[in-house]
Amino acid sequence: MNTCRARLHSEERKTALIALLPSLVVFALFTVYPIIYSLYLSFFDCSLLGGARTFVGLGNYAKMFGSADFKVSMANTVKYAIGTVPIGATLSMLAAVLLNQKIRGRGFYRVAYFMPVVTSMVAVAIVWTWMFDPYYGLFNALLERIGIDGPAWLADPRWSLPAVIILGIWKNLGYNMVIFLAGLQDVPAEYYESADIDGAGAWHKFRYVTMPLMRGSIGFVLIMSTIKSFQVFGQVYVMTGGGPMNSTMVLVYYIYRQAFEFYRSGYASAVAWFLFAVILVLTMFQKKLLKAEN
Amino acid sequence: MRTTVSMSNSKAMDAVRARRRRVMGQTAGLGVVHIVLIVGAIFMVLPFIWMLLTSFKDQSEVFTYTFQLLPSRINLDGYREVWNKIPFARMYVNSFIVAISVTLCQLVTSALAGYAFARLDFPGRDVVFMIYLSAMMIPHQATVIPSFLLVRKLNMVDRYSSLILPFAAGPFGAFMLRQFFMSMPRSLEEAAIIDGCSRFGVLRSVVLPLCKPAMVTLGLFQFMFSWNSFMWPLIVTNKMSMRTLQVGLALLRAEISTEWPMLMAATVMATIPILVAFLAAQRQFIESIAFTGLKY
Numbered sequence: 001m002n003t004c005r006a007r008l009h010s011e012e013r014k015t016a017l018i019a020l021l022p023s024l025v026v027f028a029l030f031t032v033y034p035i036i037y038s039l040y041l042s043f044f045d046c047s048l049l050g051g052a053r054t055f056v057g058l059g060n061y062a063k064m065f066g067s068a069d070f071k072v073s074m075a076n077t078v079k080y081a082i083g084t085v086p087i088g089a090t091l092s093m094l095a096a097v098l099l100n101q102k103i104r105g106r107g108f109y110r111v112a113y114f115m116p117v118v119t120s121m122v123a124v125a126i127v128w129t130w131m132f133d134p135y136y137g138l139f140n141a142l143l144e145r146i147g148i149d150g151p152a153w154l155a156d157p158r159w160s161l162p163a164v165i166i167l168g169i170w171k172n173l174g175y176n177m178v179i180f181l182a183g184l185q186d187v188p189a190e191y192y193e194s195a196d197i198d199g200a201g202a203w204h205k206f207r208y209v210t211m212p213l214m215r216g217s218i219g220f221v222l223i224m225s226t227i228k229s230f231q232v233f234g235q236v237y238v239m240t241g242g243g244p245m246n247s248t249m250v251l252v253y254y255i256y257r258q259a260f261e262f263y264r265s266g267y268a269s270a271v272a273w274f275l276f277a278v279i280l281v282l283t284m285f286q287k288k289l290l291k292a293e294n
Numbered sequence: 295m296r297t298t299v300s301m302s303n304s305k306a307m308d309a310v311r312a313r314r315r316r317v318m319g320q321t322a323g324l325g326v327v328h329i330v331l332i333v334g335a336i337f338m339v340l341p342f343i344w345m346l347l348t349s350f351k352d353q354s355e356v357f358t359y360t361f362q363l364l365p366s367r368i369n370l371d372g373y374r375e376v377w378n379k380i381p382f383a384r385m386y387v388n389s390f391i392v393a394i395s396v397t398l399c400q401l402v403t404s405a406l407a408g409y410a411f412a413r414l415d416f417p418g419r420d421v422v423f424m425i426y427l428s429a430m431m432i433p434h435q436a437t438v439i440p441s442f443l444l445v446r447k448l449n450m451v452d453r454y455s456s457l458i459l460p461f462a463a464g465p466f467g468a469f470m471l472r473q474f475f476m477s478m479p480r481s482l483e484e485a486a487i488i489d490g491c492s493r494f495g496v497l498r499s500v501v502l503p504l505c506k507p508a509m510v511t512l513g514l515f516q517f518m519f520s521w522n523s524f525m526w527p528l529i530v531t532n533k534m535s536m537r538t539l540q541v542g543l544a545l546l547r548a549e550i551s552t553e554w555p556m557l558m559a560a561t562v563m564a565t566i567p568i569l570v571a572f573l574a575a576q577r578q579f580i581e582s583i584a585f586t587g588l589k590y
Contacts, residue, residue: 117583
């Protein structure tokens, strides 16, 4: 009996190993090895094209914190996060609350709001570049109708980042809305009924019933959106190339250029590890928030 | 009951009036709700409409100062010419090959891993699962340099394998299917095991047929993810003939920065597969993306 069970057990282990093998191989090759190797590379002065490697210790990190371009990319990334996260979360919460009622055309609205989420960033970034065209674009044509002389948007260092931010808000609104809708579904209807009996208005119900019960979803959306802001790449590549005058240079685009245009793989790895650390801290923060929630 | 009876007449009238006021307020509120939602929907859909309308215009029509929304006639030049400008057909095929391969690989590897984590008993299972899951917080951008060096060392640059292999498995799919497997009753599987079925046999002929909706949801998500991915294909392909659609689009934009009808035509064609899939299976798409927000 015992030997039989033992055999079954070892059989099961073998099955588990075979079942996990493909996933673990990919995981080891394209996640574990790269994240460790990029830490190693960050201590070297080396070229993506090969050649000699010189150990520089924390030299790359020192160079990074002293670099004006890095500081600009970091500042732009933070500005992008500040520009997209609160407004994006507010608008998607509004959409979710409005759509969480029995109203006509709910399906249509949901599809409309969600469409940008499924489309590729490259495709929509091209469309938005065209809409932001200073002379023939849709935005300035519409602004002209109401008597406003629109800015040059992507060609103007003061307006380029706001333009990228508008696209970012538009693209992610549907995602956040779906997360909020899922959260709203968990709010028991009785809570609203008792609030109704107390004569609470819509704002009161939102502020004192919805908001407290949605803390988890709100925290998730805020932190996820912040993490996403730190990963912005496609729209910058397509719309501005980081310009004009570095006004849209963001962290990931900076890493990309350092590594794949200037071939500074050691230095770029240091910046990549910095990015990883920032995202790690944000994720930890979110985990802590979730724990406090439970 | 007693309180209603004892309620004075005027008080009852007040209550009726208050309720009527509330109902009217609600109707007015509903109108406002629709106006807000419609304005929002226009903002969300307008870029798509603008893309489509521009793709039908001709070049001179785009560059007129008197703004016009609609094309004067349906002009398909952009749709015709883009095929000569870049190897668009080849890029289309590349994107399909890569996205379909990634999706199929993901379904197999995720089902296997998800099943192992959900049902099989082996030492350190939960620790391995937690480590695997926590890998989701490692941003792709942070690992891209060594991944590229590895791909180059393995001589995989400009090959489909470099586009497929890194995404052939992942924690998200394993996690998603594990959740589904765990929500299923064990009794069916146990019956099959007693009948002498192997674990893989159970997975294939008992568990997976019951998980079709979950597999479809995961498959759509992975297809979309792969179809839309940009940074990695940009890095690991050099030859035009190995570029994917997203990379091709970005290069086309850099090359012909002012031929908007053609650019919009290319964008329309590159977006159509995903939009059609989305419109056909909205629920699964939205579900799969809502799943990324699950608390774990």
